[in-house]
Every structure is written in structure tokens, then in C-alpha cells.
Amino acid sequence: MSRPLRSAHALNATLLAWVGLAGSLVGADAAWAQASIQIGSIRELEGHSGQREVWLPISLPPDMNPQSQLLISTRPGRAPAATGGASCEAGVDFIAVEDRPFRINPNYPFVPVTICGDTVDESNKYVQVLAKHGTRVGQGEVLIADDDGVPRLLSLSRVRVQRSPFPFIRTPATFEVRLSHAAPNGAEVQIPYFTENGSAVPGGCRFEYQPSTPPLQGQAGFVLKCTGDYEARDDVLRLPAGATQGSFTIQVLGSKSPQSSWFGVRLRQPVNAQLGLANTWSSIADIEPAASSTSSQTDVAPFGRTTVIAPADKLPSERLSVLSLEWQAPDGQPWNTVEQLDLRLSEPAAAGAWWRWERRTGQFSLCQPTYSDGPASRLNARCQVAGGAEPLALGSARLHPKLSRIQGSAPESSRMTVHLTLSFEAQGDNKPGRRALLELAATDRFGNQGGFTPVLDTSIEADIAAR
Numbered sequence: 213m214s215r216p217l218r219s220a221h222a223l224n225a226t227l228l229a230w231v232g233l234a235g236s237l238v239g240a241d242a243a244w245a246q247a248s249i250q251i252g253s254i255r256e257l258e259g260h261s262g263q264r265e266v267w268l269p270i271s272l273p274p275d276m277n278p279q280s281q282l283l284i285s286t287r288p289g290r291a292p293a294a295t296g297g298a299s300c301e302a303g304v305d306f307i308a309v310e311d312r313p314f315r316i317n318p319n320y321p322f323v324p325v326t327i328c329g330d331t332v333d334e335s336n337k338y339v340q341v342l343a344k345h346g347t348r349v350g351q352g353e354v355l356i357a358d359d360d361g362v363p364r365l366l367s368l369s370r371v372r373v374q375r376s377p378f379p380f381i382r383t384p385a386t387f388e389v390r391l392s393h394a395a396p397n398g399a400e401v402q403i404p405y406f407t408e409n410g411s412a413v414p415g416g417c418r419f420e421y422q423p424s425t426p427p428l429q430g431q432a433g434f435v436l437k438c439t440g441d442y443e444a445r446d447d448v449l450r451l452p453a454g455a456t457q458g459s460f461t462i463q464v465l466g467s468k469s470p471q472s473s474w475f476g477v478r479l480r481q482p483v484n485a486q487l488g489l490a491n492t493w494s495s496i497a498d499i500e501p502a503a504s505s506t507s508s509q510t511d512v513a514p515f516g517r518t519t520v521i522a523p524a525d526k527l528p529s530e531r532l533s534v535l536s537l538e539w540q541a542p543d544g545q546p547w548n549t550v551e552q553l554d555l556r557l558s559e560p561a562a563a564g565a566w567w568r569w570e571r572r573t574g575q576f577s578l579c580q581p582t583y584s585d586g587p588a589s590r591l592n593a594r595c596q597v598a599g600g601a602e603p604l605a606l607g608s609a610r611l612h613p614k615l616s617r618i619q620g621s622a623p624e625s626s627r628m629t630v631h632l633t634l635s636f637e638a639q640g641d642n643k644p645g646r647r648a649l650l651e652l653a654a655t656d657r658f659g660n661q662g663g664f665t666p667v668l669d670t671s672i673e674a675d676i677a678a679r
Contacts, residue, residue: 227366231264249282249343249350251323257331257359263300263307267322268341268352278318282343283311286325289338289353296339299326305356306339314343325354330421333360333396344501363391363401363456363485368477368495369625372662377502379438380417384461385497387477389449390591393454395484404480407444407462412473412499415440415465437536441465441499442475457591464499473499475621476676535650537667539631547620547628550654554579554590555611556664558649562607568595576613578604590655608637608646608672636672646672 252269272278286309288294296308307326314323325341339354369388376383389407395401407414417438443463451458462477478494479487487493539547548571556566568579577595603610615633636648648671651664 228484238411249276249345249348251341251350251352253353253355255355256327256329257357258305259359261300261329262329263326263328265326266354267324268323268354270316270323270343270350270352272316272345273348276345276348277380279315282314282316282323282345284312284314284323285312285344286340286396287340287342287609289340292335292337294337294339294354294356295327300326302330304328305548306354307339311344317672322643323352327354327356331360331394331396333362334358359394360396361654363393363395365403365479365482365485365487365493366392368391368479368493370495371497372500373464373497374500374665375441375464375502377468378466381466382443383466385442385464385499386459386461387495387497388459389451389457391451391485394454394456395451395665398453399484400453401455401481401485403449403451403458403485404447404482405449405460405477406446406480407442408476408478408494410474410496412441412475412477412497413439414442414444414475435580439467441467441473442497462497464497466502470501472501475499532615532633532635535632535634535668537632537652539628539630539654547626549656552627552655553618553630554653554655554664555667556651556653557607557609558651558666559607565606566590567604567606567611568593571618574618576604576611576616578606590653603635609648609650610635648672 250271254266254268256266286296286306288296295303295304296306297304298307300307307328316323323341323343325339327339336358337356339356341352341354343350343352345351357394367388367390371385371387373383373385389403391401398490409621415438420437438602442465445460445462449458449460462475474496476494476496539553551571553569553571554566555569556562565578565580568577569575570577575597577597579590579593579595581590582592582594598604598613601612601614603612612633612635616629616631618628620628630652636646648668649666652667653664654662
């Protein structure tokens with residue numbers, strides 16, 4: 213026997229032993245085995261929707277020409293039998309063929325079978341594979357292992373939010389939840405969640421009757437009274453069929469207190485999903501004090517504090533302007549915990565798009581939201597990387613990637629600098645002045661996202677010198 217055929221027999225025996233099917237496929241009579249076509253049997257995960265080829269090892273008897281044409285057939289196997297069809301559509305597990313001509317590649321002695329994936333939770337199924345040459349027949353089997361169980365929770369975001377200085381103004385703290393895959397059989401996922409006190413105190417706002425007292429005689433009425441740091445919740449997040457992510461919001465109450473605080477969120481066992489081995493998940497919302505009303509140079513950004521240190525009071529149109537920011541990761545974390553920085557222009561012409569910087573590649577791109585993302589999420593965005601020296605247009609603004617850079621001050625430092633080179637379209641003589649409001653958001657390596665926070669609020673003036 214030649215060396216390639218010995219290798220094929222060895223691989224055949226290995227695969228048969230792994231699946232536990234060798235006894236049903238190899239006869240006891242050695243002479244009969246040498247005279248027959250031998251096909252191995254394999255176990256394959258079903259996979260996601262679509263089709264793909266799997267390969268079964270095959271060897272021919274010594275007296276057969278290695279280039280002999282075989283006839284390959286795929287049929288439903290033993291129970292539970294797989295369902296064959298002409299294409300991968302609902303209810304089809306494999307592509308059925310009957311006496312399809314096939315020649316073995318001596319350097320790769322395998323025979324292909326096309327299986328179909330889906331997202332339906334069902335049992336494992338078997339496909340029978342036959343190879344014929346005249347009166348000689350070989351038989352193998354594919355066990356299609358179903359992998360469409362309930363999804364696992366992948367991440368629950370940590371949130372940082374800046375409260376309002378006014379007690380009756382509520383600021384949303386939005387928590388993002390991601391699953392490993394959609395629930396099978398079109399099921400809805402229900403994830404119960406509840407808040408836990410940290411240093412923050414739960415509370416709320418209510419109207420109280422204020423009696424008439426001197427010197428306000430005759431001015432009795434209802435007065436809005438607000439207490440606490442956030443509104444406690446015990447609710448259920450519902451993800452519709454096919455969804456892999458969602459979000460829920462906890463309202464943070466305003467306060468003039470200079471102290472920061474935090475509260476926790478915990479998940480209970482969900483329906484049609486699983487939390488994992490720990491059987492519990494929790495996250496934290498950090499509440500930052502309200503911004504000082506006397507300073508416009510510092511704003512709290514997601515995962516840290518961002519300071520605008522450059523731009524002038526007014527930016528000229530059609531001229532390059534450099535926006536320089538200094539960013540700092542929270543809790544002393546290294547700056548490279550951030551995977552992406554997103555910057556958007558708050559104007560209708562931007563159509564919800566934004567610019568994105570990727571830490572791993574150092575490249576800028578222009579991103580659009582997708583239907584699967586919620587209104588506060590950017591996880592599945594469609595992004596087009598900047599090419600050459602062309603600017604990335606977003607509404608009336610243009611980002612010049614070749615003249616922009618973002619970098620950390622040191623590998624373990626929490627600080628990084630952001631230098632963005634921008635230009636703005638010229639404004640017509642009869643049009644009113646424009647306002648440029650740029651907002652920054654960050655995403656960390658775990659997929660946690662912060663909301664957009666203003667980093668530039670200025671006016672765009674006509675460039676008289678350029679005319």
C-alpha cells in the first residue's frame with residue numbers, strides 16, 4: 213500500500229474512534245475490508261445559518277485505480293435522521309445528491325458533504341454518505357451536532373454619568389446588555405434586573421402641599437420636592453426575537469453636592485438565556501458631581517474626564533482647525549483599555565453618523581448605525597475606513613485623518629492626547645451663523661460604551677480673508 217493510503221487509513225481509524233462509530237462501519241473480515249471502499253464518519257457542529265462543506269476521509273482498495281470515478285450520494289441517516297434538500301432553507305439539514313460523479317485527490321483523500329446551519333434548537337441528526345464504483349460500495353456518516361442552545365450573557369456595561377445641578381432634572385444612566393447569539397426558535401429573551409444601593413441613596417421627586425405661612429400669606433399650593441441620588445428600579449429587559457443586545461435606563465437625580473457616588477445593578481436568572489457559571493451578573497453606575505457653572509473648559513466624558521485645551525472662540529470656515537483634547541481613563545486604568553473613540557457632529561445633516569478612531573489600527577473611519585443597534589448603542593456599526601488623504605465628511609464638517617492623531621503619553625499611563633484636524637463648509641452670505649457642537653464617546657475592550665459628551669461648542673464664522 214502506498215504512503216498516502218496508509219495516512220488515509222490512519223486518519224479514518226482516528227475519526228471513527230473519536231465519534232464512537234468504528235464498530236458499525238468496519239467489518240470483521242479483513243479481506244472484505246481490503247476489497248471495499250472505506251469512508252470515515254465525523255461529528256460536525258451545525259453552525260449558524262447558511263451552508264458549508266465538511267469532509268469525510270476516504271480510501272480505495274489497492275486494486276482500484278486511484279483516479280477512478282466514484283458516484284457520491286447523501287441521504288437521511290439513522291434516527292434521528294437529517295432532512296435533505298436542494299438548497300439550505302428552513303427545515304433542510306444537508307444538500308442531498310444522488311450519484312454525483314467524483315474523483316479523489318490522492319494528496320487530499322476526502323469526500324465533501326454540504327450541511328446547512330440554522331438557529332433552531334433541535335436534536336443532533338445523522339446523514340448517510342455513500343460512495344459507489346461498480347459493485348463496490350463504501351458508507352460513512354456525518355453526525356450534525358446542534359449548537360443552538362440558549363444564549364449566554366457576554367457583557368453588562370459599566371456606566372459613568374454627570375448629574376444635573378438641579379434636583380428635579382433627571383439624567384439617564386443607560387446599561388447595555390449583549391448576548392452570545394439570538395435565542396433559538398424565535399423566542400423572546402427576558403432579563404430581570406434590579407438596583408442596589410452603594411454610596412448613592414435611592415429617592416425621587418414628588419409634589420407636596422405647601423401650606424400658607426407668613427410672609428407668603430395666601431400663596432399656599434403644591435411644591436415639587438426631590439430627595440436622593442437615583443430612582444430605584446426592579447424591572448425586566450425584554451429582547452425581541454433575533455435580538456442579541458438591548459439596554460435599560462436608570463434615572464439619576466440632580467444635585468449640587470460636590471461628592472461623587474455610585475449604585476449597583478444586578479441581573480436575575482433570565483428566561484431563554486443564561487448568566488453563566490457564576491449565575492449572577494452585576495455592574496456599577498458612577499455618578500459624577502454637576503459641572504461648575506463658572507467653567508466651560510471641563511466636561512465629564514465616558515470613562516474619564518475630557519478637557520478642551522485648544523480651539524478659539526470662533527472657527528473660520530474652509531480653514532483647517534486643530535481641536536486638541538486631553539483624555540484620562542477612570543480609576544487609574546491605562547489609556548489602552550479603550551478600543552474606540554467616537555466623535556459626532558450634532559446637526560441634522562450628519563444623519564446620525566459619526567467618526568471613529570480604532571486603537572489597534574490607529575485608523576479613522578466614518579460609521580453609520582445599523583438596524584440591530586438600539587438608539588444608544590454603536591456595537592454593530594457599519595464603518596468605512598478613510599483612504600489616502602481624503603477627508604471624512606460628516607454634515608458640514610470634515611475630518612482630515614492624515615493630519616489627525618490620538619496617542620497615549622506612556623504604556624501604563626491613564627492619559628492620552630487627541631489632536632483632530634477639522635474644516636467646515638463655507639456659509640453663504642444670506643445664511644445665518646452656524647454652531648458647531650462636537651461630542652465624544654468611548655468604548656472599552658469589553659464592549660462597554662459611554663454616551664456622547666460635548667467637547668466643543670463654538671460658532672463657525674465666514675472666512676473673509678479667503679474670498
